[in-house]
Amino acid sequence: MMNFIPSLSIEDAQSVVPLSVALVGFLLFWFVFHSDALRRIFHDRMDHDSACLWHIFAAKAWGFVTMGILPAWILQQSIGWSPLDLGVVWPAENNALIWKWTLGLGAVVIFVAWLGARKFDPQYPQVQAREWNRRTMAVNWLGWALYLTGYEFLFRGVLLFPLVDALGSWPAVAINTVLYSATHVPKGRNEAIGAIPLGFLLCWVTLQTGSLWPAILVHIFMAWTNTTVRFLRHPEMTWKGI
Template identity: 40%
Template sequence: LVKAHGADKGQERHVWINRIVGMLTFGVIPAIVLHWVMEFSWADYGVIPSCSLDVLYWILGLSVIVIFMTSRSARAADNLEQYPEIRRHEWTKKLVFWSALSWMGYLVAYELMFRGFLLFSFVRAFGVWPAIIINTSIYSLVHVPKNGKEGIGAIPLGLLLCVITLRTGSIWVALIVHWVLSLANEWFSLKYQPDMRVVE
């Protein structure tokens, strides 16, 4: 991609491809396969059409904490080396929008896999706490290639999201908090990057 489109455009296209592939491999393909073979309903994997007050309280409370913490952690040099993932120096509002939308689509698939299919399947196979430990371990390991610090940070977040998901029977808290975390990190990182800016 870099050879074909140049360093900047090649890197950007690589990010788009990664997110699209993630949507397919984490979400679309497993959902299609499980739709045909699974013995359980979507609700048995935490996909339910409604949100209880308990879910809303968790979403609001955790979102406030996540935004506050991200506003500080996004300034760190090791974070700015990686984020925003798209390394374009001038971001149009259109790019901000499409990057956010692609993040959200990717994370729908991601949470459907981790806190949906895997977590609830592990609970049925191994019990609650073994399922939480296995799920959190996988979740942490997936983050290690990005950054060792990110892999360690994924442990408490993964544990908390697993517990909340099982308590509420829904993936909504994990999904929306993950949206807030990723978008806040992208936007704060964009703000703090000395050589990046949003243009008209």
């Protein structure tokens, strides 16, 4: 009898496990984030603005668990890759050129986010509260920080370092960029296309520094800029101060 599926070798596991864990972690977040049941839990118990805020925050915090904590634990237990191996370290070398690139990339990304956010899009900001105050904005920013820390850990950690080790740098970066762009397809053509150069550059910075922090910080500041400008441009949202 022909064996169509060979046994999983240790070498194969270095790529198969991260890819599988990333798929499961992302889908666990995705289906919960788009769950009407989760939305009803908040909207049946709170006023509209509070429900909008805490529903999105809870979903983003869940994303931090499914794309950050859970994959970190599984990879540690299954193939011996610790969070430190996956880039949860400050850059080992004080390379001025790398930080110039990081700051430059951050400035460009924030500027592009600001330009894009000037156009009204009903899906942003994700927190659809009508009246905002300092607490609303702070919780919104915290939710983005948690979510994007987990998100970058998944893409620039789980889906990069082990695959570089198993397949080489270019195949790993190519796979990473393709998957990163694919996750943005539901958000529209512009985001899916824009994710290609951004994904490549974030991979490059991560591999050059050996750290996730530049990518995490760039992505967080981009999201904060986008959501803040979107709020300011939204015709049905107002600022109530404290």
